[in-house]
Amino acid sequence: MTTRREQTSGESRELILQAAAGLFAEKGYRQTTFADVAERSGISRGSIPWHFGSKEGLLLAVLERSLDMIRTGLAEDPDAAQGAEAGFDRLMDSAHALFALPTTKLFVTLLVEALEPGSPIHGRYVEIHDTLREHCRRWLERLPLPPGLSAEALAVAIIGAGIGIHQQWLLAPGRVDREQALWALRALVAGALLPDRE
Amino acid sequence: MTTRREQTSGESRELILQAAAGLFAEKGYRQTTFADVAERSGISRGSIPWHFGSKEGLLLAVLERSLDMIRTGLAEDPDAAQGAEAGFDRLMDSAHALFALPTTKLFVTLLVEALEPGSPIHGRYVEIHDTLREHCRRWLERLPLPPGLSAEALAVAIIGAGIGIHQQWLLAPGRVDREQALWALRALVAGALLPDRE
Structure with a gap:
């Protein structure tokens, strides 16, 4: 059974992935910052590395x-x-x-x-x-x-x-x-x- | 008529281009430095910007x-x-x-x-x-x-x-x-x- 906390975490993860996928396609990987991803996804900047470690980790997850x-x-x-x-x-x-x-x-x-x-x-x-x-x-x-x-x-x-x-x-x-x-x-x-x- | 000086300059230019083309293909554009190009071409590092301005200029010339x-x-x-x-x-x-x-x-x-x-x-x-x-x-x-x-x-x-x-x-x-x-x-x-x- 999924707890409320896990569900929210999964939702945040998906919002970050959607935002990153869009930004990587539009601006390129290198030009995209965690701040851009935070702004588009509405998820706080600090929680991105919590989900994906590094920008490379985010790239791999998007892929x-x-x-x-x-x-x-x-x-x-x-x-x-x-x-x-x-x-x-x-x-x-x-x-x-x-x-x-x-x-x-x-x-x-x-x-x-x-x-x-x-x-x-x-x-x-x-x-x-x-x-x-x-x-x-x-x-x-x-x-x-x-x-x-x-x-x-x-x-x-x-x-x-x-x-x-x-x-x-x-x-x-x-x-x-x-x-x-x-x-x-x-x-x-x-x-x-x-x-x-x- | 091509002067001795111009000829040498043309030769240096070609040596730099050959070296850069090889390095860009092997290491990628971003990973290649003027120092790498100087080492492979045998032309002094300082004369590369003299010929091509910037690294972007060198890339355009190679292309x-x-x-x-x-x-x-x-x-x-x-x-x-x-x-x-x-x-x-x-x-x-x-x-x-x-x-x-x-x-x-x-x-x-x-x-x-x-x-x-x-x-x-x-x-x-x-x-x-x-x-x-x-x-x-x-x-x-x-x-x-x-x-x-x-x-x-x-x-x-x-x-x-x-x-x-x-x-x-x-x-x-x-x-x-x-x-x-x-x-x-x-x-x-x-x-x-x-x-x-x-």
Whole structure:
């Protein structure tokens, strides 16, 4: 049973995480201070280190939270799909939904941090990329792939396209139509791997 | 005519740029100091700000240099190709060559900086992405594209795949086969857009 005190603590934690996720995505990790997080969350500045230790601890917790959201988005097992084509539509629908999450913007922004040498979130990022590739690979393995083309390599290319489309859009939202590019990716994959689809 | 003094100055500048490009790619921009650059280049620490003003100025100059290398890599005009298929092979060959350049690793590492709010290199990155997309788009416009699919949107997806493949590889070189993934991308594009190729 949750005590009143624990419940309040959990609520504060969630308010801090929501505020930090928004600020990291908007201002970047380095530019965000505990004072910013306190102001946006309405939780006192002093209780942030009590919940998360350091700013790095807060970053890791924000990343865990966004990883949970990504996992939920991928929760449907591709093996359960009715057929390869239905599986393809579901895969692409969930990719579309994933990219529409605000947490995905944060995820791409924090990649910046993950690539820095000695980054505390490097390991988590490797894990997230593995999860995404694995999900894509399992779907691809159910298709009759052209000879010489592995599901593993295709998964890297497809997940890569998702990441790279998103980054071009983040860099220049006025010049890049993310939605159209995701549809183009879908058409490339369908055209190459499901030629009898039409 | 170049005086002896100017020539030496140009040589020092190039040595500094080479050293900085290597260090930025290995250690990251923020972790690299003028002292590191001086040590690797063999040029005195004091002359670095004389050439580039600030560390930001050095970063911009390194980026300009890598932009020149990318432009040279794309120099062959896609319009000059003999046919769409020959054009495709040349496009993909130049993409492969581009990704093999050490400067590309630097380019991806510095994207980190470009995405930070208020970054001094943001504008240059927008320009580089535009150049890459434009090159790809011009090639795509020569193909009979499936209805409803624009060259612009496909260019974002294809350039995005190149960027995203590279980043997955940078994050976890032991888990991602960049070369195989680039071949898979090539197969996706050929399979979807050049169906009569085989």
